[in-house]
Amino acid sequence: MVNFFKRLFKIGEAEANAVIDKMEDPIKLTEQGIKDMKGDLEKSLESLAQVKALAIRSKNDTEEFLSKAEDYEQKAMLILQKGQKNEMDGEEADRLAREALVKKEAANQQATRSKSDSEKFDTSVANLEKNVQEIKQNISKWENELKTLKARVKVSKATKNLNKQMAEIDSSSTVSMLERMKEKVQQEEALAEAYGDIANASKSIDEEIDKAADVSEANADADLAKLKEQLGMKSDKES
Structure with missing residues (x-):
């Protein structure tokens, strides 16, 4: 929709001028276009909110997985220390410590994936925010264009009526x-x-x-x- 209006209203483009020439009511079409852009803006804001929520969730997951990885490492160290002190069987201590380290590695991998997802979501958020800002600027721009267009239509109608009246006056018959x-x-x-x-x-x-x-x-x-x-x-x- 935004690209359509860029193409439609860009001054100097022959295609845009051809489209405008065929318009029966450019004011109504412009108003409808602005309405459509506002609908796009609302949808973009909803998408932005959803992606931001995913980005926040990914960051929280990353921190949580890193915390788990650290916790498993601490537990593996405690288990090994107990085995060393004969507070538990050495082989059992090694087995449990190994399992803890495996879980630590899994948590680290999950943290890495979450961080990657978080970065992707941050990029998406930045792009969506850029699009939202662009839509807002275009809406403001075309609303101003619409005001100017309405004013020009009034002037053109008044000028046309005056010129029509002047054209209908036969100067020779008047003389x-x-x-x-x-x-x-x-x-x-x-x-x-x-x-x-x-x-x-x-x-x-x-x-x-x-x-x-x-x-x-x-x-x-x-x-x-x-x-x-x-x-x-x-x-x-x-x-």
Whole structure:
């Protein structure tokens, strides 16, 4: 699984790029891969614990067999001393001492095997610890990669939508629309100016007509004559 993700996400490899191009949902695949790696980590931790237990057991067995070998040697020495002191039959002492030495040798051989097993288990423990550490680092790495991937997906989607909207905008039709609007505004402005000219022309004619039809001066002359008549004064025309 770890090798799969190395191959899958290693930047620059054509095979990895080909696989990624075929992904329908790289985020879900990455999440599943991280989940699988966490499962591998759990199994590796269990294996590590079991191998460590075997290594500890082998070390304890080694110490126990060495202790037995030493004990048999001590017993063989005591038996020989008893035979020498005539505390027991000499031949019997030699026989028992020999049996004790045989057991000592067997214990030493067992201690040697246990020590060899212990060393092998220690090597296995070191390799498993290395693998566990590598899996942990990969999980952390791909979790960070996943965060980056999610962020890139959001940005790419937003950029794609924006570019799509921009692509759907027809620049020529937009310019044409603006030109039509500009022409319509110019027409409206010209029409407004024309109505203004018409209004001013109508106003001038009315002023001329009012001036021509102004009888205020004639009325004033008539009123003056009438007032002089009331006063008994002669008008300018009569004099």
